[in-house]
Amino acid sequence: MARAVTTRQKTINSLAAWAVGLLIFFPILWIFVMSFKAEGDAIKTPLEVLAAPWTLENYGVVQERSNYSRHFANSVILAFGSTLLGLLVAVPAAWAMAFVPSKRTKDILLWMLSTKMLPAVGVLYPIYLLFIRLGLLDSRAGLVVVLMLINLPIIVWMLYTYFREIPGEILEAARMDGATLHEEILYVLTPMAIPGMASTLLLNVILAWNEAFWTLNLTAAKAAPLTAFIASYSSPEGLFYAKLSAASTMAIAPILIMGWFSQKQLVRGLTFGAVK
Amino acid sequence: MATQHSRSAARLMMAPAVVLLLGWMLVPLTMTLYFSFKKYLPMRGDSLANGLDWVGFANYARFVTSSSFWPSVYATLVIVGGVLVITVILGIFLALLLDQPMWGQGVVRILVIAPFFVMPTVSGLVWKNMFMDPVNGFFAHVWRSVGAEPIEWLSQASLPSLILIVSWQWLPFATLILLTAFQSLDQEQLEAAEMDGARWPQRFVFIVLPHLSRAITVVLLIQTIFLLSIFAEIFVTTQGSFGTKTLTYLIYQRVLESQNVGLGSAGGVYAIILANIVAIFLMRIVGKNLDA
Numbered sequence: 001m002a003r004a005v006t007t008r009q010k011t012i013n014s015l016a017a018w019a020v021g022l023l024i025f026f027p028i029l030w031i032f033v034m035s036f037k038a039e040g041d042a043i044k045t046p047l048e049v050l051a052a053p054w055t056l057e058n059y060g061v062v063q064e065r066s067n068y069s070r071h072f073a074n075s076v077i078l079a080f081g082s083t084l085l086g087l088l089v090a091v092p093a094a095w096a097m098a099f100v101p102s103k104r105t106k107d108i109l110l111w112m113l114s115t116k117m118l119p120a121v122g123v124l125y126p127i128y129l130l131f132i133r134l135g136l137l138d139s140r141a142g143l144v145v146v147l148m149l150i151n152l153p154i155i156v157w158m159l160y161t162y163f164r165e166i167p168g169e170i171l172e173a174a175r176m177d178g179a180t181l182h183e184e185i186l187y188v189l190t191p192m193a194i195p196g197m198a199s200t201l202l203l204n205v206i207l208a209w210n211e212a213f214w215t216l217n218l219t220a221a222k223a224a225p226l227t228a229f230i231a232s233y234s235s236p237e238g239l240f241y242a243k244l245s246a247a248s249t250m251a252i253a254p255i256l257i258m259g260w261f262s263q264k265q266l267v268r269g270l271t272f273g274a275v276k
Numbered sequence: 277m278a279t280q281h282s283r284s285a286a287r288l289m290m291a292p293a294v295v296l297l298l299g300w301m302l303v304p305l306t307m308t309l310y311f312s313f314k315k316y317l318p319m320r321g322d323s324l325a326n327g328l329d330w331v332g333f334a335n336y337a338r339f340v341t342s343s344s345f346w347p348s349v350y351a352t353l354v355i356v357g358g359v360l361v362i363t364v365i366l367g368i369f370l371a372l373l374l375d376q377p378m379w380g381q382g383v384v385r386i387l388v389i390a391p392f393f394v395m396p397t398v399s400g401l402v403w404k405n406m407f408m409d410p411v412n413g414f415f416a417h418v419w420r421s422v423g424a425e426p427i428e429w430l431s432q433a434s435l436p437s438l439i440l441i442v443s444w445q446w447l448p449f450a451t452l453i454l455l456t457a458f459q460s461l462d463q464e465q466l467e468a469a470e471m472d473g474a475r476w477p478q479r480f481v482f483i484v485l486p487h488l489s490r491a492i493t494v495v496l497l498i499q500t501i502f503l504l505s506i507f508a509e510i511f512v513t514t515q516g517s518f519g520t521k522t523l524t525y526l527i528y529q530r531v532l533e534s535q536n537v538g539l540g541s542a543g544g545v546y547a548i549i550l551a552n553i554v555a556i557f558l559m560r561i562v563g564k565n566l567d568a
Contacts, residue, residue, distance in 0.1 A: 005376075005377050010376075010377055010378060010379070013373070013376040013377065013378040014378040014379045014380065016373060017373050017374060017376070017378050017381075017384045018380065018384055020370065020384075020388070021383075021384040021385075021387035021388050022387060024387060024388050024390070024391060024447070024448075025387040025388070025390055025391075027391070027399075027402060027403065027406075027407065027444070028390055028391070028394065030406065030407075030414065031398075031402055031406070034406065043412040045417045045421070046414060046417055046418075089292045089293050089296060090293055092289035092292070092293075093289060093290045093292070093293035093294070095289060096285070096286035096287070096289040096290050097286075097290065099286075100282050100283060100285070100286035102283065102286070106563065106566050106567075108290065108294065109566070110559050110562065110563055110566075112293070112294075112297055113559065113562065114552075114555055114559055115297050115300065115301050117501050117551050117552070117554075117555040117558075118305075118548060118551065119504060119505045119524065119547045119548055119551045120505055120507075121505060121507070121524045121527045121528050121531075121544060121547060122305075122308055122527070122545065122547045122548040122551075123304035123305060123307075123308055123544065124527075124528065124531050124532065124540075124544070125307075125308070125311065125531045125532070125537050125540060125541060125544075126303070126304035126305075126307035126308055126311075127304055128531075128532070129307070130303075130304075149296060149297070149300040152296065152297060152300075153297065156293055206393060210393070210394075210395040210396065212395060212396040212397050212507065212508035213505070213507045213508065216397070216507070216508060216511060217528075217532065226395065227396070227397045227508070228397070230395065230397040230398050230401060230512075231397045231401070231508070231511065231512050233401055234401060234404075234511075234512040234513075240405075241405065241406055241412070244401060244402070244405060244406070245402075245406070248398045248401070248402060251395060251398055252393065252394050252395060252398055255393050255395070256390055256393050256394075258393075259389070259390070259392065259393030260386050260389070260390075263385070263389060263452065266389075266392070266449070266452060267452055267453055267456050270449070270498065271453055271498065272558075273562065273565050273566070274490070274494040274558075274561045274562050274565050275453050275456055275457055275490070275491045275494050
């Protein structure tokens, strides 16, 4: 029920909310501004930085010096590869849990979620050792599998909640009309499941893109995604604010845009349905 | 509806996910457990091929009696506790604010949520260099402009600095969940209370807060699990110096930097037990909701 609000009240709300919003967003805005400034200007006082001329050179330098595009490609491959692989494994599992539930479904689901809570550092050495033995250290293939496994519980969980919203009566109706199981899946379920699968894909790509434990510890130069590439700026030589800003802008921009579309999925995916 | 046939098909469909997760959980866990009872220093020639010496609970005892253990527990508690308090309290106010009618609500929401999507290495490095650097950082410029001496954030106030960075990352998550909870609040109940003469603080304490209690619990539990294992933010800022060595970071250093695998694995087992204690409470709430 909408409550009547005076214009004055609304103006105060708006001003307060915008002030807080801009304050929280400010570091990101500042990265963005700095990325278009010359290195010499970037260390000046904030007002001088704003007044300094704008330039695109940092973006070129970052690409040239550190082969940005390869790390970007690694991030894309790792994020999408692990999520698609995860979907491949999770779709049948979630489908079975949602449409053929048994007494143990709930326990299996909870157990799957609980594996997500295993602290990564507790199994760091075993994974590291296995990676060395299997020749997977600094390989994209190895990381795709690890990232898939750490996000698999969330993927299964999200798909399960989406699938469960599909009314079972529709399947029965299709069956009455003589649809075979194959047709049922292809023409009835798939179209209804696609939005949920897309949302799941979106959130998990974001999570995999930003994952910064395994990507830092299991890669070197070759398979390093953007998380690890940016970390190489922690021991810089000379002035680097503008370059760091340009590299950061390129690393976070695609995911910020995707993130804005995934607000709702965030609540669903990361609270495991405990908040509605 | 479910026949014997569809039951076995369902089992088959779940098998890959179950087997993969079971393997992902059991294999490394067993190895960690095994290493934790062994003397395993790969740099000094210990190797699996030559066999490792059994040392019983020596690693477990050494881990908790080492001089870095209690400081790491302290750093962990301060960081996790600090971030939880800040994100929950600010999150409630922010969610309350965002729930009011205003112009450009959608855009404000986007601004507030954005930090969650910034990768940890970027936020760590940007805060460290561009904001907290005592010479050229944003804060240093601001401090100097009012005639104050700039603070060396990450060395003089290392724990508060890290709490600030991590809170900035997690505030959107808390806000978003609390906002979701706010939106399911029964407005009529609030209005009834208002008509009965309840003032705003009373309405907040007796109606809003109880309604939010479950959302707050969930935020606390989920964030605790993720915050216990923050790594990249410390890795790119202080590398564990200036009292910022958390339990996670200490284990990481034992295992990969000093390569004392036995000792680190014992620490890992402690960390796993700790995380599981928190997880049990979370899973209870999730399980209850699954039934509903």
